[in-house]
Amino acid sequence: MKIEIATVLENKLIASNIWKMKMTAPGIAEQYKGAGQFIQILVQSSWDNPLRRPMSIAAVDGDQIVIIYKVFGRMTQVITEQEAGEELDILGPLGNTFRWGDDEFTPVLVGGGVGLAPILNMYGECTAAGQNAVLVIGARTGAEHFIDHEPQNNVFLATDDGTAGITGTVIPAIAISLKNTGKPEILACGPEPMLKAVQEFAAAHEIPAQLSVESYMGCGIGICQGCVVERVNGNVSEHSYHEKYSLVCIDGPVYKSEEVIIG
Amino acid sequence: MKIEIATVLENKLIASNIWKMKMTAPGIAEQYKGAGQFIQILVQSSWDNPLRRPMSIAAVDGDQIVIIYKVFGRMTQVITEQEAGEELDILGPLGNTFRWGDDEFTPVLVGGGVGLAPILNMYGECTAAGQNAVLVIGARTGAEHFIDHEPQNNVFLATDDGTAGITGTVIPAIAISLKNTGKPEILACGPEPMLKAVQEFAAAHEIPAQLSVESYMGCGIGICQGCVVERVNGNVSEHSYHEKYSLVCIDGPVYKSEEVIIG
Amino acid sequence: MADLGTKIGIVDFENPIFVASGTYGYGTEVSELADINDLGAIVTKSITRYPREGNPPPRIVETPSGMLNSIGLANIGVEAYIETMIPLYEELKTPIIMNIAGSTEAEYCEILEMTESASSNIAGYEINISCPNVKAGGMEFGVDCDLTEQLTSRLRKLTERLLIMKLSPNVTDIAAIGIAAERGGADALSAINTLVGMSIDTTNKESNIHFGFGGLSGPAIKPVGLACVHKVYQAVDIPLIGIGGITCANDVLEYVLAGAAAVQVGTANYRDPDVGNSIIIELDTLLDKNNMGSILNLIGKVQLGS
Amino acid sequence: MADLGTKIGIVDFENPIFVASGTYGYGTEVSELADINDLGAIVTKSITRYPREGNPPPRIVETPSGMLNSIGLANIGVEAYIETMIPLYEELKTPIIMNIAGSTEAEYCEILEMTESASSNIAGYEINISCPNVKAGGMEFGVDCDLTEQLTSRLRKLTERLLIMKLSPNVTDIAAIGIAAERGGADALSAINTLVGMSIDTTNKESNIHFGFGGLSGPAIKPVGLACVHKVYQAVDIPLIGIGGITCANDVLEYVLAGAAAVQVGTANYRDPDVGNSIIIELDTLLDKNNMGSILNLIGKVQLGS
Ligand SMILES: Cc1cc2nc3c(=O)[nH]c(=O)nc-3n(C[C@H](O)[C@H](O)[C@H](O)COP(=O)(O)OP(=O)(O)OC[C@H]3O[C@@H](n4cnc5c(N)ncnc54)[C@H](O)[C@@H]3O)c2cc1C
Ligand SMILES: Cc1cc2nc3c(=O)[nH]c(=O)nc-3n(C[C@H](O)[C@H](O)[C@H](O)COP(=O)(O)OP(=O)(O)OC[C@H]3O[C@@H](n4cnc5c(N)ncnc54)[C@H](O)[C@@H]3O)c2cc1C
Ligand SMILES: Cc1cc2nc3c(=O)[nH]c(=O)nc-3n(C[C@H](O)[C@H](O)[C@H](O)COP(=O)(O)O)c2cc1C
Ligand SMILES: Cc1cc2nc3c(=O)[nH]c(=O)nc-3n(C[C@H](O)[C@H](O)[C@H](O)COP(=O)(O)O)c2cc1C
């Protein structure tokens, strides 16, 4: 990991409220290990909002990295104002990756909201490696989608309002997508309610799953102890340490579905 | 007085570290009463530096106002980054004005450092009114001057290092300028040591003088009581109020020299 | 239109956005810049028995997300207040809350009695027992439960108007002081006054505040104000007025959820003397958008984990 | 090169820039990002008798110019610290100061004794009697003069290494606690720990910190830290370590002028884990530029008006 002053190459709106930024960050690109890892952006020098903002790496191409982000509050708004040529202070690559490589399983990649980036990244890595993968993307409405519903190519969209792809949450879409999938393994990233639903679905259908979870981060590098997620069956005796809680920034953000308590 | 969103028309470096900004501010321009008055600039929406910054009005032309400022610290640096077309939140016009109009006296206008603006403004007002005036401007070095030393036209420059005009502080320059001036009245604005020297000079030579003083301002409109200057012979009994101290933002910034204690 | 009305003791206020003592002068100075008649209430600058010139400059300095001040309770004194200010308030729609400071119990009482014996429409009194900057500021009361209770009960006997005790955050246990004031008969408590702070000019080694220490205000102290309000809320039954770092409607809601029935805006007035009215409009929209109904339903409703 | 060397009790430090407990882990985590060997000292995360998981999330939230945390003293416990951390420190040039927290006097003593009986190169101990977030954090000591003096003198008997008591700003009279710790035999005092604060998510009415209250840190509290250091400086003769909101060399100089012989950088590490080293370089330049000489000549030299 390192702190690097990246140069913005491109920053554009790609769907309703969803932006994509490409930047040059050779040091971080070089150390990058795979989909799931993230960077911490120091959005501005002002201390009005003191903390860096975590953003998953959506793609790495040579010395360039890409993020895909949703405008959520003040700092994501400020990120949209960055123009090509401007500099951005970023720290990365951080965290672990989705684990795959077992040809027996077909990755079913499930993303929604702010969780699109690592899922699209994973999809790209699968495609590049010649691995068949299923992509399921959820959104509230069609305008938030920037790829097409192509069930024939194993790309499934879901929208709450039915304006694109399958109507409903990602769960019915996953169910449909599984019809032609031999041995699926779900890899998911998205808002808490989505992750919770995926977790329950995977458990009910005994499908292995990995979840990339979100957490409020102070440092991103294990020195503040702020970013914990609760582990399932954590040993809660007084003598336990990091058995009940796990640091998302270094142990995660990707966990086996049965390992963590969501929400 | 009013709060107005001004539009920057021009913002440029006019001498070493000295900038000039022209902006459209019809409401404030309309209420403007004369040289000495100032505005309070909300430089940025961030709360890193919470307070507005006071800047004297250097000129008013129709619905435009001009400020001349020296880069001193962080906020004056940020002001330099404002570009034509951008908006600036300003409050004004505030404070009182230099008082003149008695033809018997020749205004000797003395300015230095951050105190140039009201002095040049006053000079402009004299010229426009056909009133003869003497201008004495001090600086550390020639590069900080943006007008020429023209003793024949009653414009005197002084520099600490002798690189332009008369060598030394404004005091010897004032002394020289007074040679051809019948009944002078000094009107001065500048850093504390300069004002103090002018005050002593005026007292010693029994020349009437008005000083525009500086003070750290919280509000600019009389509601914080932060900006006080000490009055001479202030009644310090327990029953006094605003006899010992005066609010620079509403009673000032211009005081009779014998009225205030500088430094 | 959401219902912004709130109630403190016997007084109904049209909205919960007040301006804080010392940050709005005597109330009428800013009428050129703000529609002061729309504010929930105006709390006027601390008034002492005799006029005070205040402390030597420098009196203020900005700090990260805040500022320090040591004005030293500069004010016109109670006699001039009664003569020159109270008549102006007759023409205002906005309720006026008179803030009082003193150095002895007798002094607080004298000021309140003098004001009560004059005819006035002021809505009530806020008692400053928490000014960190001068001895006359009552800090010795604000840090002591017994003195607070005794002062409150003496003042209580002198007026039927709203009696609000203003608490200091510079104590080990603010809830205990709040309980003492409640026991003494206060109608309400306001919190917080400023935190003791310091700032130094390293270029000349001088303190940026003449006497060294000043009072910290502004967004920097908002978390401290919220914690103080919530601690006192858990301890007393009388209404609270939240103060500290408020700049927008969201801040107001935070204070209400922490336990405040109304709030006071201070430092933010210096950036924008009309910020109170902007907040009222913003709050109306915010409550409507979230279907939150009356703020009275939200007081103290913050949910903590178990 | 200015002379950045400083002295606290019996220990000489190459420079006065330390990193604060809880903001730099156990000291070695950031070695990939920062040259940790150039720091004046590293104060490690509070260690308790037994490992602690800490509080449920959310544990942190940002605030204007600061942040709240309620980590709940999550740590590996003294046994693991001795086994796994102390050996790592043998390879460090930087002095390590071990921060200790406990819920009883006996517990503090036991932790210190266990550490003393192991072989180690740690430079000293910082005793956390000021964690606002958990009962085990010693706050009951930090607000009480007698308990502070007694705890200090018991610990004093157990070690000849540097003994630093870390003070809380959440008290009425921090100088009194400082005097008590000095009387108990502390070599030095560090101040401040975090201020109690709160933050609320108004969209769901939930506290942004699981249990409600958290500790406020960052530039927002710098004025409070400076005031506390100066108050304690006026009251005691032992050296002080200034903490609170430091982000640059100018902040360091402010603390030194207020009375600190060294400082600790906390929250700023989260934005830039190498900020300590940047500050050292900046401080060197600043001292040279202003011909200020050694920082030892500047300690407590702030000039106040009279
Ligand atoms: C490992 C990880 C990867 C992420 N990847 C992406 C991504 O690829 N694309 C994307 O759009 N979003 C991503 N997010 C979420 C993103 O970090 C937040 O949306 C962003 O921080 C919001 O900032 P804001 O100022 O706009 O929002 P705010 O106005 O701060 O809104 C508040 C909400 O934002 C979140 N937030 C704020 N600060 C932090 C912080 N320091 N750490 C974590 N969460 C915070 C909290 O949920 C908080 O409630 C990721 C988060 C994590 C933890
Ligand atoms: C009535 C008046 C008129 C002025 N007119 C001009 C002018 O025409 N041109 C010009 O260049 N300068 C003028 N100044 C000075 C100018 O306001 C300061 O140089 C400016 O505020 C510095 O801001 P900064 O952030 O760059 O400096 P900082 O980094 O804040 O530097 C600190 C110094 O700036 C001054 N300062 C900072 N904030 C304030 C404040 N709120 N009020 C007053 N002083 C402050 C203080 O002296 C302080 O020590 C005037 C000041 C006053 C009081
Ligand atoms: C310049 C200044 C002067 C103040 N004067 C008084 C005062 O006279 N009496 C009083 O009770 N509080 C006084 N206060 C405190 C405020 O009323 C308020 O409690 C404090 O500033 C916190 O609110 P804020 O963060 O919104 O400013 C003053 C505050 C400032 C900044
Ligand atoms: C996330 C976090 C965890 C902390 N943990 C501890 C701790 O374990 N022990 C301790 O004595 N202080 C702890 N502190 C307090 C800091 O050491 C320091 O006193 C405080 O943060 C003020 O300094 P700052 O403003 O530079 O952050 C912690 C602070 C933060 C922000």
Ligand code: FES
């Ligand atoms: S974000 Fe600081 S430890 Fe994980």
Ligand code: FES
């Ligand atoms: S600047 Fe506030 S009263 Fe003058």
